[in-house]
Amino acid sequence: MGADPRQPILRMQGVSKSYGAVQILRGIDLDVEAGQRIALIGPSGSGKTTLLRLVMTLETPEDGTIEVEGELLGLRRVGDRLVKDSGAHLRSVRGKIGMVFQHFNLFPHMSALQNIMDGPVHVRGLSKDQARERALDLLAKVGLRNKADSLPRQLSGGQQQRVAIARALAMEPKIMLFDEITSALDPELVGEVLAIVRELAHETGMTMLIVTHEMGFAREVANRVLFMEGGHIVEDGEPEQVFGNPRSDRTKAFLGAVLHR
Amino acid sequence: MNFDFDYALQILPTLLRATVITFQATVGGMVLAMIVGLALELLRRSGVKPVVYATKGFVSFVRGTPLLIQLYFLYYVLPLYGLSLETMETGILGLGLHYGAYLSEVYRAGIDGVPKGQWEAATALNASRTHTWLRIILPQAVPPMLPVFGNYLIAMFKDTPLLATITLLELLGTAQAEAAISYRYLEPYTLVGLIFLVLSWPSASLVRLIENRIRAENRNGR
Amino acid sequence: MNLTVFLPALLKGALVTLEATLLSAAVALVVSVVVGLVRLSRFRLLRGAALVYVEIFRGTSALVQLFYFFFVLPIFGIDLSPMAAGVIALGLNFGSYGSEVVRAAVLNVPRGQHEAAVALNYPPGLAMRRIIFPQALAAMLPPFGNLLIDLLKATSLLSLITIGDLTFAGKSLVQSQGHVTAIYTLVLVFYFVMALMLGRLMQAAERRVPGATAGGGR
Ligand SMILES: Nc1ncnc2c1ncn2[C@@H]1O[C@H](COP(=O)(O)OP(=O)(O)OP(=O)(O)O)[C@@H](O)[C@H]1O
Ligand SMILES: [Mg+2]
Numbered sequence: 001m002g003a004d005p006r007q008p009i010l011r012m013q014g015v016s017k018s019y020g021a022v023q024i025l026r027g028i029d030l031d032v033e034a035g036q037r038i039a040l041i042g043p044s045g046s047g048k049t050t051l052l053r054l055v056m057t058l059e060t061p062e063d064g065t066i067e068v069e070g071e072l073l074g075l076r077r078v079g080d081r082l083v084k085d086s087g088a089h090l091r092s093v094r095g096k097i098g099m100v101f102q103h104f105n106l107f108p109h110m111s112a113l114q115n116i117m118d119g120p121v122h123v124r125g126l127s128k129d130q131a132r133e134r135a136l137d138l139l140a141k142v143g144l145r146n147k148a149d150s151l152p153r154q155l156s157g158g159q160q161q162r163v164a165i166a167r168a169l170a171m172e173p174k175i176m177l178f179d180e181i182t183s184a185l186d187p188e189l190v191g192e193v194l195a196i197v198r199e200l201a202h203e204t205g206m207t208m209l210i211v212t213h214e215m216g217f218a219r220e221v222a223n224r225v226l227f228m229e230g231g232h233i234v235e236d237g238e239p240e241q242v243f244g245n246p247r248s249d250r251t252k253a254f255l256g257a258v259l260h261r
Numbered sequence: 262m263n264f265d266f267d268y269a270l271q272i273l274p275t276l277l278r279a280t281v282i283t284f285q286a287t288v289g290g291m292v293l294a295m296i297v298g299l300a301l302e303l304l305r306r307s308g309v310k311p312v313v314y315a316t317k318g319f320v321s322f323v324r325g326t327p328l329l330i331q332l333y334f335l336y337y338v339l340p341l342y343g344l345s346l347e348t349m350e351t352g353i354l355g356l357g358l359h360y361g362a363y364l365s366e367v368y369r370a371g372i373d374g375v376p377k378g379q380w381e382a383a384t385a386l387n388a389s390r391t392h393t394w395l396r397i398i399l400p401q402a403v404p405p406m407l408p409v410f411g412n413y414l415i416a417m418f419k420d421t422p423l424l425a426t427i428t429l430l431e432l433l434g435t436a437q438a439e440a441a442i443s444y445r446y447l448e449p450y451t452l453v454g455l456i457f458l459v460l461s462w463p464s465a466s467l468v469r470l471i472e473n474r475i476r477a478e479n480r481n482g483r
Numbered sequence: 484m485n486l487t488v489f490l491p492a493l494l495k496g497a498l499v500t501l502e503a504t505l506l507s508a509a510v511a512l513v514v515s516v517v518v519g520l521v522r523l524s525r526f527r528l529l530r531g532a533a534l535v536y537v538e539i540f541r542g543t544s545a546l547v548q549l550f551y552f553f554f555v556l557p558i559f560g561i562d563l564s565p566m567a568a569g570v571i572a573l574g575l576n577f578g579s580y581g582s583e584v585v586r587a588a589v590l591n592v593p594r595g596q597h598e599a600a601v602a603l604n605y606p607p608g609l610a611m612r613r614i615i616f617p618q619a620l621a622a623m624l625p626p627f628g629n630l631l632i633d634l635l636k637a638t639s640l641l642s643l644i645t646i647g648d649l650t651f652a653g654k655s656l657v658q659s660q661g662h663v664t665a666i667y668t669l670v671l672v673f674y675f676v677m678a679l680m681l682g683r684l685m686q687a688a689e690r691r692v693p694g695a696t697a698g699g700g701r
Contacts, residue, residue, distance in 0.1 A: 058598050095604045105599035109617050119603040122613060171603055325632065325678035326671045327639035330650060334667045337657070341664065419544040426643065433547060446554040454551060457543040465542065 007070050009034040009207050010055065010175055015064035017050055024050045026231040027064065032175070037201055037208040039218035039239070042228035043254060048211040051228070052177045055209070056099045060084070068096050068175070095124075098173030102180045104160045106152040112139065112163045113148040116170045124171065131170075138166035142196050158189030165196055176200075178210045190214070197221060215258060219243050227251045269448040272439050276452050279435035280460075286352050286431060287418045293357025294417070295410070298364025302372065305365065323362035329423055331355050336427040352424040360417050367409045371402035408475065411468035415461050422453075432456060489656060489669060496652025497673050503569060503638045503648060504681075508631055510574025511581050515627075518578060519585025520611070533582070540579035546640050548572045553644040569641040577634050584626045588619035621692050628685030632678050639674070649673055 010032040017025040024047045032038060040048045053059045055066060057074045065082070066073040073093050076085040085093075107115050116135035120126040126134075139145045142162035144155075152160050161181055168176060178197065182190040194217050200206060201221045212218050218225060218239070225242040227235040227250070235242055235251045246252045304316040323331070332355040339346060346354065375398050383393040425434030436449035443449075521533040540548065552572040556563060563571065592615050600610035642651035653670035657663050 056598075056602055058601055091604050091606065094601075097602075099602040101595060101599065101602075103595055105593075105595035107596065107599070107614055107618075118613060119605070122609055123604050123606075167603070322671075322675055325636075325675040327636040327650070327674055329639040329642075330653070330667060330670050330674065333654070334671065337663045338667060422544045422546040423640075425546075433544070433550070437550075440554070446550075447558055450547065450551050450555050454543045454547050457547060458539065462538055462542040 006033070008032055008067075009069055010209075011067040011070075012051075012055075013065050013067075015051075015054060015061045015066060017047075017054060017059060017061050024231050025054070025061075028231075028233060030226075030233065032207060032209070034174070034207055035205045036224050037206075037222045038210065038224045038226055039222035040209060040211045040226050040228060041213075041215070041218060041254075042226075042234075046228040047231045048228055049179055052099065052179050052209060052211060055175075056097060056177060057090070057094055068093050073097075095171065096174040097177065098168035098171055098175070099177040099179070100161070100164050100168050100181050102184050104152070104157070104164045104184075106160055106164055106167070108152050111149045111151055112144060112155065115152070115163055116167045119167070120170050135166070135170060138169055139163075141199075142166045143192070156189060157185045158192045161185065161193045162196055165193075165200075169200075175207045175209065178208065178212070180211050180213065183213060213258070215243070215255070227254065229254070264451070265445065265448055268443065268445060269452060272436075272449060273452060275439065276432060276435055276449070276456065279430060279432045280456060282349075282429065282435075283418070283421050283431040286349065286356065286421050286424055286429065287414070289349070289353035290356025290360060290417050290421075291410075291414050293353055294360035294364050294413070297357050297361025298368050301361060301365035302368040305369070306372075320362045320365055323359060328355065328359045328420060329426065331359055332423060332427050348424075348427060348429045351427060352421075352429050355424075355427075356417055356420065359420075360413055363413060364410070367406050367413070368402070371406040372398060374405060375401045405475065408468050408472040411464070411471065415464050415468065418461055418464075419457065485660070488660065489662075489666060492652050492656055493649060493669060493673055496647060496649035497677065499647055499651075500635070500638050500649040500674075501677065503566065503573075503641055503646065504631075504635045506566075506570045507573040507577065507634055507638065510570060511577035511630070511634065512627075514574060514578025515581025515585050518582035519589065522582060522586045523589060536575075537579045537582055540576050541583075545573065545576045545637055546643070548576055549640055549644060565641070565644050565646050569638075569644055569646055573634060573637055573641075577630055577637070581627065581630055584623050584630070585619070588622040589615060591622055592618045621689075624685065624689045624692060628682065628689070631681055631685060635678055635681055636674065 008031040010030070012028050012030040015025060015028040016023065028051065040051065042048055050059065054061055055073070060074060065075060071093050072082070072085070074085055074090060075082045076089060106112075107118070110118060113132070113135055116138055117128070117131045120131040120134065121128055136145065136148065139148055142165060144159060144162055144166075147155060147159060147163075152163070155163065165181075181197070182193050185193065194214065197208075197210070198217075198221055201208065210218065210222065222239050225235075225237060225239050226233050227242060227246070227248070229250050235246060235248045237247070241247075242251065243255065246255060301316055301320060304312050305320075307313060307316075332352070335346075335351050335355050336348075339351070379397055379401065380393070383397045388397065421431055422433035424431050425437060428434070430438065432453050436453045439449045440446050518533045518536060521529050522537070524530055549569060549572045552563065552568040553565065556568065589611075596614055596618060597610065600614045605614065638648060639650040641648050642654060645651075649670060653666050656666050660666070
């Protein structure tokens, strides 16, 4: 499998997750190719966030495996058993993934610049000068070059989220996860954040998993759409197909409801 | 030197009797502190400026100085002014005043926690001041304060050994007396430590349990 | 009564009180942080040991602990100077309370901060050092301030193990000079002023640590 030239960048096999007695994800199988930008859509509670959190190792699946570029994530093979992974190996795999959160989760005791530099310096071992230069570039890219020294609480929600995107990019992940990154924002700030992601999509070809309720944005930015419901992936296809001509009645009903609101 | 179990067993009854003294001081001190605390808080709310400042000053002074010196002060100074108290009475007075200053702040938080509407309702019912306080405000203010009172009760219990310094033969004083006779320190002090632990640890756990229950109830209730 | 005799003697005692307070506070601070973090560690045995320490030192009286360190430890050949015994006893006593402050403050850092650290691939120790602990610090300072003032007052117990602190100085003066009321009043005022000064100091420290709460996510 490791020799497969078209090895998926992310592979989930039979991944299940429950909270207590409630099963949230029911045996998810998913292959993501490098460069795919996947929009994850579906009703509230369908398990979209949970799927992203599993990929970020913020949760552990009780069943199934997740691989990044053919390497197990969060698990290690010992003999023929899988055990929980930690330490250097976990981090070498996890370092390929980055995530942007709904509530930004910026570090409130650090300036925008420090938020972006801290990981590159202390986790990746870049020199301070190098990291600062890169961080300033990223700040410029998200249009906040002049806010380098502002603390998060001095920034608007949209600005905070842009810093958070820059912070995730500074770690140079291969896969970016976005979990409803605009849903905590005032409506007039949504555009500036989506514009950054749009630009990122068109300029870098980075692999992305995007959970969103903005259907127009999903259709425009994604090159693949997954519709989730009840812990299953119900529909999987190109944006034109899923939005224009959904195969599943469930998808049809969902899109009908959200598009005609 | 090894722990002499025979000697320990021999002094245990004496120490347990002294525990009763410790209890009396704790209970007396707590009752007084609850009265003093409420009185201080009512004075602070009196609205009479000099009284308010004097009360605030007194509370912060008592809280800012060691209980030990306060006890010395009461024990040595009061008799000079014709106020001769029993040792136990002096101890209870010292604990009551010291902890009363702390409890006044607890009362404050508890009373501030009663919704404003309750005061307005009392006014609307034309209730008297006394009636408002005794029947409407305090019954609502006190229950949430009980765990905090519990914590101060335990803290006071652990402060009672200070009364040994004004010659009260409570637990520590009795242990000291035993040690002075036998020249053995290990057994008396170990026993005192154990007695404190055995009594305060379950009490503290109980208070924590009640705290958590109240917190859980508030969460569900809102 | 003779202030030129009282004041220098009390001042000398006050300096010893200050010294004892600062030394015990240093011990207590280190113990608080170490034990507070160990209480949150993944290793059950360590967690258990830390909990036993905390319960023992919170469950017994400071004065009893002090006497234990002063009178009992020498029996086992551990001969500490009075100051060392006192500083260690008070440091451990206040460390047990302080460790709970540290633990609670660390637990109160929003979960989103831990998650951001994972998403940025911080190893757990580094996340604690750079992300979690600095934020918890702001929440620790006010209770630490209260503990410091309690500690100042608790050092008066050291007079009972022959240390010449402010309380001891007051007692000696009373014995040699009389004037009980004046001297004990002065001693109280000395303590009060020191407590006020420490309070101010801690407030200044609080102002210098950014109140790291806004925008932290949940
Ligand atoms: N930590 C948790 N404990 C218990 N239940 C949880 C937990 N996290 C999520 N859930 C539950 O799991 C289900 C799926 O949650 P998830 O957040 O993945 O849904 P989602 O598709 O992202 O929904 P939304 O569109 O509302 O964000 C929900 O019913 C949620 O209540
Ligand atoms: Mg979600």
